[in-house]
Structures are given as structure tokens and as C-alpha cells.
Amino acid sequence: MQLDEIDLEAAGHTFRLRTYQPAEPHGPVLVWMHGGAFMFGDLDMPEADQVARQLCERGVAVVSVDYTLAPLDALPALLPADGAGPDLPPPPLSPAPRARFPVASLQIAAAFDWATGNAKNLGGDPQRVSVGGASAGANLAASAGMRLRDRGTDRPASLALVYPVLHNEVPAVNDELAALLAPLPPFLTFPPASMAAINHNYAGESVTDPYVYPAGHDLRGLPATLIINAEADRLRMSGEAFAAELALAGVDTTVIRERGTGHGYLNETGSLAADRTIERLFAWLTAA
Template identity: 40%
Template structure:
């Protein structure tokens, strides 16, 4: 199969040009909506060359689907230990979300039916973008993909199912509630915004969202957020498929060639084939 064409360009955003990367399949599938894919990195790192962005996009585009990735604004790195420090930055919320919305609305102007997805912090931005599109334009995406997502301002308590998967050695290197709180405070820049129910998708008003794929790592405390969000989606009447990729840790889509990457991509592509095709 021929490799997709890859082009870098920019779209005009609220704060200037937003870099994007287009993946145009050699043999497009006219029944498959484009995917807007958003990398993770705790809101502080990552970019278009990151495997979680580039490798995932290449894999999806190889199946005939157009993909667009976004180099959204990044906030300064934060301290994991010691007194919290918020370094001055114009890139905090809502700048990253605005960049994602710019890329989404520009793509929807060409092809109104798109799927929006992301990993980790990028999944938070994907879900937030879907909610903003629902509320501001009444034009929701056709589907939403959230991989090992952080969706709540505070990490929810670990349910028994997650606690059982992060016992012993599987707990090493996982996220604590304190780290997630610092990461999210660093993203929004103030305690007031951290407590604003409109900022993070978890705990928000979710009715009207499209079908959702929640793709989780087995040994990842962030699965508590996806698990809670799956329950919130069910209460809101939103169709959600929550899948756990066995024997994986957080960030498995950032490790091309690994068993976890292949299994995660199989789940992602299978869901797109089943749920996101024109009849």
C-alpha cells in the first residue's frame, strides 16, 4: 500500500498561525470521515513529530482515512515536588483548546463530518473541543476517541477494577492525585479555573455528545478518570465503548512497534470501521 502524503501548514488562529499536519491517504476511503488527532504530554510537551501524534496518524491514514494533527500551544513545565509555581505564560487555558478548535472548525468547513480524538492531555482537549462545538456551533463531531484520558480537574478515586490492575509493581510510575492536580492547575493557571465546571469535561453536561471510544491502559491510574467518565456518559445517554488494552501502561500509543501500540491501534481502527462509516 502506498504511503500517505504528509504536508505541514498552518491555519489562522485567535493568537496567530496554528501549525497542523495533514495526512492524505494514497487511496481515500470516501465512507470514512477525517480524524482530527491530538497528542498528549501533560499540556507541557509533545508536537507533530511525537510518535503519539505522527505514528498514530500514519497508521490511521494508511487505512484510507484523512488525518489532521495539531501543534497546539504548550504551557510551561511544572514542579512535581515542592511548592507549586506557575510561571508566566500566555499559553494557558484556553489557548491550547482554542488552537484545537481552530483546527477542527477549519477541517469541518471542508468536511462537516469528522471524528475528534486524542491521547492523555490531548484526550482532554478532544473532549473539551467536542463540548464547545456542541454548545457554540451546534455542530458536533461524528465520533470521539479518548485514549488513556485525563478528563477531570481532580483524579477520581480509584474504583476496585482499576485498583486491582495497579497493584504491586504495576503501581510504579503511575500518576498520583497530587501530580494530576498540579498538572491541571498548571494548565489552567488558577484555582478558580481549576474549580470551574465548564473547563474540564469530566463532571460536565455530556448529553448530545457523539459515540465515544474510551481506550485505556491496563496499568494506569488515569483509568479512574476514563471509568468515571464512562459512567457519566451512560447517565447522559451517550453511547460509549470502554476498552482496556491488556498489559499496557500509560502512553502505549507513544511506543510504535510495541505490542500495546499494535493492540491499541487495532481497537481504534476497529471502532472506526464499525461505528464511523457512512451507510
């Protein structure tokens, strides 16, 4: 496995790519984005690095994107109202300049173009470049799929979305999911107020733009899409509803519920569920 880092510029901001070139490539290339409510995350978090490494070990070339993060204005809305909560270390905060939509969205499209142009150098096939991500990163992947479709030139071979958020307003939970969420502290269940704060922080007044939250817009012509949802996750409602919309739009769609998981489980290093999801991603990319 060979790792390299490249600086690109798009939408007036410099951002970084980390490439993972397999020793024995099988052809697929994945442009991959970590999550973090559009405000947090980096290339070293397990959701980015461990996913990329494990896929690379299986022969997939990965381009992990260190996209420009949104401001931190929504941070207070994500914390427990009473100040009580688990004693967790604060997430690492990037010192890089921050910006709202459409900066990160445009950067993912630029990263796809770079990956397509350099696929052969990574041991991959330019016709087999997929785009994927987790949580907010999955949102950015879907947004890139929309942009690249509308542009009318090169498009991804497929989309791979893990516990994605695809709606401006996440559909209401059903009784089964409500029972799974009940034991969790409310601030960990993505309550509507927190989601509204995240939306506004990322997109400002552009939350209805189809390149912000694709759900509810014209999805015809998108590439085949894999959606993997966490079981005990309010955002599962977004992933499942979006899968239904894709199917109705004639898009080949596979939707999976990863049992026994909560949002962000790809950051649980050594987790059997995380390993299982990575194996699912590998099978999907190999077939794409």
C-alpha cells in the same frame, strides 16, 4: 500517503496542523492530538506521527494538531522527590510561545473547523470528521466536543479518547488497580500532588470550567464516544468514570481496557497493544 503542514491562528497564537492524506481514502477524517501533560509533545512523537501514519495507511485522513503548550511551571512536581528514577532522556522542549487555558482548547475547535472545511480536499467526508487524542490530547478532544456542542453548528461525528484525563480530581483507585500500580515508582503513577500541579499549570484558576475537565458537567448531546484506557494507569479511573457519566447522559459510549498496558503505550513503537488500539480506532472511525 501525502503529508502537508498548515499554519493556523486561534486565541492569539499561531499553531500548526500536519495533514495525512491517504492514497485510498475511505471517508473518515480524524483531528488528533498528542499528549504530554499539556506541557510536552510534538507532531513527531509516535503518539502523534505513528498513530496518524497507520490510520492513514488504512484510508483515514488525519489532521494532527501541534497545539500551543502550557508553561513548564509544573515540571518540578512531576520529577521523583528524591531525584532517583529511570535514566531517561529529557523530553524535547518546544521553543514556541506557551500559554495556559483556554488557548489550546480554542485551537482544537479551530482545527476541527479547518478539517471540516477541507475534508473533501483530504479525500474525506465533511460529515465524518471525528476528534480524538491521547492523555492530555484526549482531554482537549473532549473539551472540543463540549465547545462544538454548545456552539450549535458543525459538531464531530464522534470522539475517540485514549487513556484520557477528564477529571480535575481523578477518582480514587480501587484495590485491583492499586495492585497493578504498586510495582511502579510513585512519580509514574500520577499521584494527586502531581495532578494538582498539572491542573494548575494548564488552567490556573479555571480548573472547574467544563471546558477544562468535562467530567461532572452536563454531557448531554455529545457525539458517540470511544474511550480506550490503559490497564495499569491511575487515569483509567477517570476514563471509566467518564464513560459511566456519558452513558447516564444518553451518549452512545464504548469503553475498552487495553490489557497489559501502562499510560502512554502508544509511544511504544511496534507495540502489539499500540497496534491493537490503532486497529480499534480505525474500526470506530469507519463506523462513525
